[in-house]
Amino acid sequence: MTAVSPLHLIVLGPGNVGSAVAAAALRSGHRVTFAVNPDRAGRAAARVRSTAALEGAIVAEPRAAVAGADLVLVALPFAALDSALPPLADRLAGRAVIDATNPVGPGLRHALGEPSGAERVAGLLPGAHIVKALNVYGAENLGGIATAPGAAWPLMPYAGDDPAAKAAVAAFLTSLGWEPLDVGQLSAALDLEHLALLWIRMVRMGGVDGHLVWSALRWTP
Secondary structure, eight states: OOOOOOOEEEEEOOSHHHHHHHHHHHHTTOEEEEEOOHHHHHHHHHHHHHOGGGTTOEEEOHHHHHTTOSEEEEOSOGGGHHHHSGGGHHHHTTSEEEEOOOOEEGGGEESSOSSOHHHHHHHHSTTSEEEEOSOSSOGGGTSOOOOOTTSOOOEEEEEESOHHHHHHHHHHHHHTTOEEEEOOSGGGHHHHHHHHHHHHIIIIITOOOTTOOOOOOOOOO
């Protein structure tokens, strides 16, 4: 695994996905702050204190928290984004923001059609550098991945428009044990959101083991 300098990850959303990624980040030597509004800070702090894998994480008010971010992870319910993100837009301008959300509609269909949920996030955070990642699996795969020596690394595709932000996210994903795969510009996030819907359909409805992940295999003709 390539060494990555410790980062300060700000997590918007202390639920299953945000907590799983936070646990993996802490284990990899990164700092983690959960950005939570004051009316919910007590519950979030109690969860952090009671979860061994989150030892070392702190809870702070969102605008104060994101001011010190190296990376920001958006792991909120998609329906909450319209109210949660605009108040942070000025603080997140110029920063790399990982969008791990999925707009899931009735019948496990994409709730927006087009554009992608990530492009909606970009519209709510003008000036931020949005990278779609960490959305194609459930939380059970995001708390840490163990692979046998010599085995293929599990795949984590990502998409975005800003090269520097994508490089920072790719390095972070590598530090967590993923093989990052650049799938293109932010418009490709729509495909990643559909890939997430496929995973959800297979696992949550089809009974496939939730530890299903993909790998990229290459061959020489």
